[in-house]
Amino acid sequence: MDPYDRKRFIERGSHKGKGIAVFTSGGDSQGMNAAVRAVVRMAIYLGCKIFFIKEGYQGMVDGGDNIVEANWASVSSIIHKGGTVIGSARCMDFKERAGRLKAAKNLIGRGITNLVVIGGDGSLTGANLFRQEWKSLLEELVNTSEITPEQSQKYNHLHIAGLVGSIDNDFCGTDMTIGTDSALHRIIEAIDAIVSTAYSHQRTFIMEVMGRHCGYLALVAALTSEADYVFIPEWPPELDWRNKMCKKLLQARLNSVISLFTNMVWNERSAGQRLNIIIVSEGAIDRDGHPITAEMVRQVVVENLKQDTRITVLGHVQRGGSPSAFDRVLGCRMGAEAVMALMEATPDTEACVVSLDGNQAVRLPLVECVQRTNAVTKAMADRKWELAVQLRGKSFQRNLDTYKMLTRLKPPKSSFDASGRGVEGYTLGVMHVGAPACGMNAAVRSFVRNCIYRGDTVYGIHDGVEGLIAGNVQNMNWSDVTGWVGQGGAMLGTKRTLPGQRINQVAARLKEFKIQALLIIGGFEVCTDKILIFNVFEK
Missing domain, CATH: 3.40.50.450 (Rossmann fold)
Known part of the structure; x- marks a missing residue:
């Protein structure tokens, strides 16, 4: 000992x-x-x-x-x-x-x-x-x-x-x-159930979650459900949040816009996203400190977008259960x-x-x-929003930044040059090795969008090493990973196969697609795979 x-x-x-x-x-x-x-x-x-x-x-x-x-x-x-x-x-x-x-x-x-x-x-x-x-x-x-x-x-x-x-x-x-993780489970289960009926009827659902004067539950629920919009007390929306929210919801739903002014008029629905999810923390406020309620948000959506909009208040079910x-x-x-x-x-x-x-x-x-x-409460009372977020801790701040970046409908124009190529210019790949596991798709979505946001090119490699050798490689776009967070398994596909004696074929494919860095998501097999492929990069 x-x-x-x-x-x-x-x-x-x-x-x-x-x-x-x-x-x-x-x-x-x-x-x-x-x-x-x-x-x-x-x-x-x-x-x-x-x-x-x-x-x-x-x-x-x-x-x-x-x-x-x-x-x-x-x-x-x-x-x-x-x-x-x-x-x-x-x-x-x-x-x-x-x-x-x-x-x-x-x-x-x-x-x-x-x-x-x-x-x-x-x-x-x-x-x-x-x-x-x-x-x-x-x-x-x-x-x-x-x-x-x-x-x-x-x-x-x-x-x-x-x-x-x-x-x-x-x-x-x-x-x-103690209890936060369980409450998040209740919220995510409810959102997953709501998504099914919302998709069927092309509805917008507004979910009100608990949290009092803390937006953690709402923020993490929004991040893990790909919600279109979230209202939290630590980071109130912009002064013209009504127009911005409606514009974002519309872009997710429609092919074209006739006008976007005070009286908004919209045309046909897109064949793509058939629903919108908005999450409202029970303590949500605007920049002037006035409450933002789920009913207020519903009225904005109905009056401006004419969408069938429903409110679901989860209430104390978030505290209950095992x-x-x-x-x-x-x-x-x-x-x-x-x-x-x-x-x-x-x-x-x-x-x-x-x-x-x-x-x-x-x-x-x-x-x-x-x-x-108590300092967080005071910062919000003094309308020092950046300080309030900072005082919540680095984890809260990272979650907020990640949500704002990942839920964009498309990457910023600044990520590309005049020819449409990424400004950073790196070429990266992502693939799976080993058995599928929950969360793989969320990891790929985050990686792809982070890279594109930086201005890099990303390739998704299907079916692991087998797919790489076969050239089953896809240039990933921002919208390709929409909806992946809640999906189980591995959307890119995965196999347990290791490079083995075919390491030269792997090297040839990496050279062909000019992949400069590779993210491998998987189990223990990743360790062996990583060492072999790293040696390829070294050569």
Whole structure:
């Protein structure tokens, strides 16, 4: 066992006797139960007394049967369940000092000085305030003889570890909050179902999704469904968004335009795209801070384009149902890390929130993360849109930039010279090797459009190495990859065949089409294939 493994080894029963409680607060989200399960079992493994606080802060204030000791079996068969089995409630009593006094007394009575809070930024902020007031609350309880001086001395420090459980993904400091991935699954499933009926009737559908004042769900749903337009609060549309939206929807539908002025008149539908999808975040606003609602968007489409337009509000179905595999794993990892954070805390340790950074569960200062989250709200209130997007994080910013680029109906004119050739002038190829997998088509679409946007020429190689040797190579255009995001399998085709002894034939085809760089998307076979083809490029 190397030194790092010895350092991270956690001895069973190493924190025997410590009191810890877990509760869920605010809106529920899929994956909360996985986190609760991980907290309970990790605490038991370490020898702690672990308690459920039912109904969130309200249960903490009310005490009694709302605070119960948990055991190993208490959390059996809950990892796959949505919502929260220990209940959640928004509590007004806890916002008052009198309510927090009651909560402190109830915790002291059970020897609890460690709390795992699973909820949104409001729940975590309340927990941090509770921690800051803890000593003064105990002093007041001693003065009123509610607790003894000995109890006050024994339990004079309260430690807090937070887990962000929210489908909105609106908390700064973590790549993903518990429940976001599951909510996105619900949204994408709904959009995929809507697309079928929209195509049949040549309709425009406006999907309203949740998110409060964060546009993450709407943005990622738009990116992964090839939606024609999206409205999010962090990046409001241009002042003339009505005309621009109608023009874009029209170009996707029609062959020709008669006029594009205040009173718009349109002619025949295109034989191509028969539907439009618009996604509206429930907190969407315009540049002046006024709400943009799904009904407002519908009226614009109907009045200007005369299209059959329907609204679908997904509502709380986005919170319901079983959590995705990602949210189950995320809840488990975060819950276990939260318990370790509490066990390793000292009197000087500040409250932390367990976050996801890449694929690692990390601890960050709770107050700092809350302040960064509040800074986003302030930036939007001050109409500093670029700052708001920046504060959401690099992932959010990249998603927005990628969406704006990939959903163009055609590449910009600046990508080509007078003869129609790409200004960059590189020639690139893309192909698959190995078995097909979900997401291959989305990767090809993104690659093709990114390259064309830069001004490069892209060749799609059908059927892997076999297709390359046979010359089954297609010059890819912007519109060739429209609709590929939601398609399974591999639209270019794929085979497990490797170059083997035919490497010279591969080289001849690459030279014939003047391919300077090649993207290979596939499984383990890619590694072998890549080495052989790289040697060809070297020669």
